[in-house]
Amino acid sequence: MDVAADVVIVGAGIVGAACARSLARAGARVIVLDRGAAAAATSAHGEGNLLVSDKGPGPELELAQESLRRWAALAEELPDELGPQFPSIEHEAKGGLVVVASESGLDGLRRFAGTQRAAGVEALEVTAGEARELEPDLAPGVLGGVHYPQDAQVQPVAAAEALLASARRAGAVVRTGVEVTGALQGANGRLTGVSTTQGDFPAGAVVVAAGPWSAEVAERLGSRIPVLPRRGMVLVTTPMPQRIRHKVYDGDYFAATQSAGAELQTSAVIESTRGGTVLIGSSREQVGFDDRLRAEVLAQMARRAIAVFPFLAETNVMRSYLGFRPYVPDHLPVIGPDPDRDGLWFATGHEGAGVGLAPATGDLLAAVMLGLEAAVEPAPYAVGRPTLRGHAPGPIGEARL
Template identity: 50%
Template sequence: MSDVIVIGAGVVGAACAYYAAAAGMDVTVLDRGPVAGGTTGAGEGNVLVSDKEPGPELDLALLSNRLWRELAGHGGFEFEAKGGLVVAETEEIQRQLVALAGKQGVEHTVVPADRLRGYEPHLADDLAGGVYYPQDAQVQPMLAAAQLLRHGAESFGRGTLRLRTGVTVTGFLREDGPSEGGRVTGVRTDHGDIIGGAVVNAAGTWGGEIAAMAGVELPVLPRRGFILVTEPLAEPLIRHKVYTAAYVTNVASDSADLETSAVVEGTPAGSVLIGASRERVGFDRTTSIPVLRRLAAQATALFPVLRDKRVIRSYCGFRPYCPDHLPVIGEDPRVPGLLHACGHEGAGIGLAPATGYLLAQLLGGEGTDLDLTPFSPGRFA
């Protein structure tokens, strides 16, 4: 019997397991696929504060930013404290960016148009300015998830962490029987029943399906996005994470239609990652050539130097979208013993450590460092 069963071996599930094990709990992590085989493996690795409106998600992002930097001290995965540069195409957009940065209250530098090249020498010359956020960073998400699970398994001589991949959860065990009401006491899987004191739903985009097995609704929907990857470049051309102001607008949008914005950054391997697109088309993985063309056009408009570079591949993933753009974190008041850690949309990698840290506090019966009320699963009841 485990103290905690975590459903999902993506970066959020890995963070939940890591912090629970570090707190002395016995943890079992289940995933029907490999580690980071879902949304995590299709992410860029954003660790951002720059794209958050003032409020609970920004508070969560700031806590997570600190925790990522602590975790990076353990080593084993790529963490780049590169900073983020948000750029404006017009003077009016620049005024809006500066106003948002002032409301956020986080460390930033307003960058006039004539100083943009000091940050990014290869930027287009028709931009109106930008705002630089030194706290923005990037991790390699698959390595990060794997290392969190590995370090959690070491658990500093306290709890334990067991990882079981290739195991599909098919239902929940309850005090009054497999399909009755009462406290959750474990899960049913295609490899047999597993008993646990609590169950954490960290299934990402599939978190709504897991919740439905327990008889509750979580409106988590897939929001598809594509990323282009260039050939490895001989020398780094892009120093920071760079994106246009439209990215902030798209993150906050409720539209199901296609939305794209230029997001460009380099990697330690030399390739450049180009995004970002958003659209709600269910779990359709069909490659959309028009979307890829639009992303390429936006990237080369921002960095003309990329026009003669080759794209070697593209990939897509599904962000776990919630209608109010806040993740679902905490115990479900409708199902005692079931906790949720999903619905982070495109911010899951950045927000993973704080999510895991706060859930471990909750599981341990402690007060949490942040108020989890805005993220409560009960808000959908």
Template identity: 55%
Template sequence: MDRTRVVMMGAGIIGAACARELAVAGFDVLVLDRAGAAAASTSHGEGNILVSDKGPGPELELAQLSRRLWPETLAAIAGRTSSQELATVEWDPKGGIVVATTAEGAEALLPFAAAQRAAGVRAEPMDSDALTEAEPFLTERRTAAVHYPDDAQVQPAGAATALLADALRAGARLRTGCEVLGAVTRGGRLTAVRTADGPVEADVFVNAAGPWSGDVARRLGVQLVIRPRRGEVLVTTPQPPTVFHKVYDADYVGAVGSGAGDLQTSAVVESTRAGTILLGSSRRRVGFDDRLRPEVLAAIAAKALKLFPSLAGVHAMRAYGGFRPYVPDHLPVIGPDPRLAGLWHATGHEGAGIGLSVGTARLVRELLTGGRTEIDAGPFRVDRPAVLGTDTPGVTEEES
């Protein structure tokens, strides 16, 4: 019996996770990327796997599914590869702490955490003594804090590479330097994508191109409202143990959920296994302008110092930025496109793609096989107002 042929358009962590899930399940998978594996958004993030920043609803359900699947996925990969290869993932279930430094912040944080607990999230209020013990270098100006034991971190490029390598071991193939240029359709169905090296045929095509998903969709003849939203990160020189959890201020949740296009910053501070400290975060809509702005980096540093004043004398070693796939209603786009048979999407995760990748892959596989999904996939459907546009370019039909 012939296996279903799937072309995964994008080799970032979403594409890698989906490729692995499908290849392990027996699909014939080919991954295409115009650049290289994990070369764009994936390698320009912090590697967060969070439940702490999501209120009750579909995205939290996807985050909870993903958080459960991450250890299971890594354990399965560990059975098929060397410990040295898996070590590049840098899986660290260190937990997160959200801190309010104002009365207003506390008034927002504590009810938010209570609602999360009602949805099954472990969100544990901390008194001042417990907070000092957990993070001794944290500012003394704090009004509330909540511990999230299930927050975790990975090295994002390492995690994507491990997922993709496992997909290749399961029979998937990878073609880099291969850009999707257009569509070939037959009878209203997408049958191939055009590339500079000729058409690539398949039964199913999954658009996992992250911030560029809207452009890929247009080339294939449909409108998809995915826009780039830029974020920057400062990296310090290696330090003695200073930050022991992922720590961020309560304003971060509001910045994540905002649709504003102007600059927003909030303090996000965490260490890496190499001893460096990552300082974030910023969010701004500037198209694909990839210039680092000193004023943005200065704003990030100022917010971080409010949480950790002891960092004032620490040197920044480098800075980097990247684009996240932004959807106006802040929900990923996962599933088949009803306007063009054969086209699927797995995109729109904005800054949460690392954490949500393995859950997204599970949903894609369950939807493709027609089985029961572990969570309701309806809220992520393509045909919702925030995702669909009115400008739909035509597609050239290729007759049989």
């Protein structure tokens, strides 16, 4: 089936949805393609975190700060636009609390928080007593921490579906069950659309927003992108009266997010949901797309969570699940045009921060693509940036004419 569009977006997760909304509302004719269901892969296997607490000064924090502002606005805009019959995105400014149980850890956290405050983050140092005022069930060994009032959360699937619904209202078309198999190419070598299992989709530009599968899609379109899957697991308890008020994690979480190693990294990340369950993470490891749950990883996460909230030792686990994050070696998303493949664009590589960074990513991509003013400087997220030297994409083979 041949459908003309200004932009084809490959991937109907939350990043692809945000790109579709921003582009469509700016007047572009947009088609979103996904080989599965919308928001059914990485977006469906996360916790919906909107965080500044885990980001040091720099481009990712700037993108997160812009996205926090955008999410707060979207929490008001989307219900007005979509009506009361559409599910809530469950935006909640619950705040975050990072806790530590050693003096050295406390000193390091204080220094880190100081750099964040200089970059505009609300990072409030708390004593052990103040931490327990925020979270009365903390372990006795907690010596203090930092409270981050700006941290928030959304329900990721509902949020992605709402962004897609908004994009549809602006004229975007969403097609699921459609797998991209190759590139359409003009006489000058420019990418002019995609071939799929459901026919050809000509377009003025193609955006790869396929999360951890972006490298596979890029290769099919004649390019390379250094995105790898990084597996993470989550434990879910049975429902209980809410005893955890914030997103709470230990001081090792930031180091785990910034690790470049393929080996297993775990930290305690604990929060309650509106349904009364408690979500317990987190783990990170590079094992390709191996989707087997590992009991030893779940046990390690459970032990770390109990060290923060001892009452969890008496709580039943209802289920566990895993997902894959799109990892990039320099820990920054890739947003912008492929320098070697005219017509090809990327919005990927957000690792575990895709939900939080989605609105600003969509706005930035649309601004660069359409020549509009961008809210953040695009250069740090460029595909050919110096920090990806040696990993940068490049053309491979020849695409189909």
